Amino acid sequence: MDTLLKRISSVGIIPVIKIEDLNTVLPLSQALYDGGIPAAEVTFRTKLAPDAIRMITENQPDMLVGAGTVLTCEQVDLAIDAGAKFIVSPGLNPSVVSYCIKKGILIIPGVSTPSEIETAIGFGLTCVKFFPAGECGGIKFLKAVSGPYGNMKYIPTGGVNASNINEYLSFPKVLACGGSWMVKPELVKAGNFDSIRELSAEAVRTMLSFELAHIGINCVDEEEAMKTAKLFCKLFHLSCKPGNSSIFAGNMVECMKQPSHGEKGHIGIKTNSVERAVFHLQSMGFEFNEETKKTDADGSIKAIYLAQSFSGFAIHLMKKQ
Numbered sequence: 519m520d521t522l523l524k525r526i527s528s529v530g531i532i533p534v535i536k537i538e539d540l541n542t543v544l545p546l547s548q549a550l551y552d553g554g555i556p557a558a559e560v561t562f563r564t565k566l567a568p569d570a571i572r573m574i575t576e577n578q579p580d581m582l583v584g585a586g587t588v589l590t591c592e593q594v595d596l597a598i599d600a601g602a603k604f605i606v607s608p609g610l611n612p613s614v615v616s617y618c619i620k621k622g623i624l625i626i627p628g629v630s631t632p633s634e635i636e637t638a639i640g641f642g643l644t645c646v647k648f649f650p651a652g653e654c655g656g657i658k659f660l661k662a663v664s665g666p667y668g669n670m671k672y673i674p675t676g677g678v679n680a681s682n683i684n685e686y687l688s689f690p691k692v693l694a695c696g697g698s699w700m701v702k703p704e705l706v707k708a709g710n711f712d713s714i715r716e717l718s719a720e721a722v723r724t725m726l727s728f729e730l731a732h733i734g735i736n737c738v739d740e741e742e743a744m745k746t747a748k749l750f751c752k753l754f755h756l757s758c759k760p761g762n763s764s765i766f767a768g769n770m771v772e773c774m775k776q777p778s779h780g781e782k783g784h785i786g787i788k789t790n791s792v793e794r795a796v797f798h799l800q801s802m803g804f805e806f807n808e809e810t811k812k813t814d815a816d817g818s819i820k821a822i823y824l825a826q827s828f829s830g831f832a833i834h835l836m837k838k839q
Contacts, residue, residue: 652677
């Protein structure tokens with residue numbers, strides 16, 4: 519996967535913002551960043567778009583900024599000159615797509631029909647914007663077309679919100695989602711950036727959906743692991759499940775047959791996407807033990823330990839099944 523597309527996938531949510539006052543640009547982008555979304559698609563629905571893109575890229579270099587609602591080659595030039603890293607358009611304009619390819623900038627055109635997807639494939643594109651997603655069949659449409667167009671990835675935009683984002687992101691062909699529910703115009707206009715930050719944080723929490731999976735206890739040997747597991751099984755009426763390296767008491771407690779990660783044991787945490795969880799936690803300063811990484815057949819991370827322990831317990835991130 520293209521490095522930039524991989525980064526977009528890791529972010530998972532691309533806020534679509536419309537700028538009507540340049541004084542709102544930096545506090546808005548900072549609110550998104552502080553809420554855990556280091557990305558934005560600044561739309562060319564106003565003439566302030568180039569200046570807004572330039573302000574963000576120059577003052578907040580950690581933000582991934584793209585230009586949206588790009589309809590002409592002239593706008594492509596303005597976006598590139600302002601520092602945009604990718605171009606998004608509501609439809610598939612062959613002239614704009616060709617121009618972006620010539621300029622060497624990632625173009626994500628909008629599609630809503632199989633014919634438009636085939637046109638994108640003809641240009642050698644591997645990712646398109648599905649727009650307007652809600653009005654064009656939503657996730658059912660994407661699942662229907664994924665068969666004949668198996669190599670194409672999608673960024674649904676339009677009608678995506680906190681209540682349905684995981685419906686889209688749970689489908690492997692969805693690279694990320696575009697949305698504006700965390701950057702409502704009335705909040706921006708009122709300068710209510712605290713609410714934007716909280717809505718952004720809530721969107722990330724919803725996307726990752728962390729849950730406690732189990733508690734792991736380090737035992738000195740297999741005998742102690744079995745004894746401990748049986749005690750938990752008796753206490754909570756659980757089934758005993760012996761494995762190669764541990765014994766589970768139901769799905770709640772894992773008793774290690776010998777000391778493993780963490781001084782005392784580990785805490786298993788499930789998430790919708792370990793890949794995205796790693797990206798967002800790394801952006802917060804946490805590090806991971808790469809030697810513990812396990813991957814799926816497609817190369818995506820399905821489990822990994824944080825490098826840091828908490829009160830003697832290691833943290834084990836695992837992908838939800």
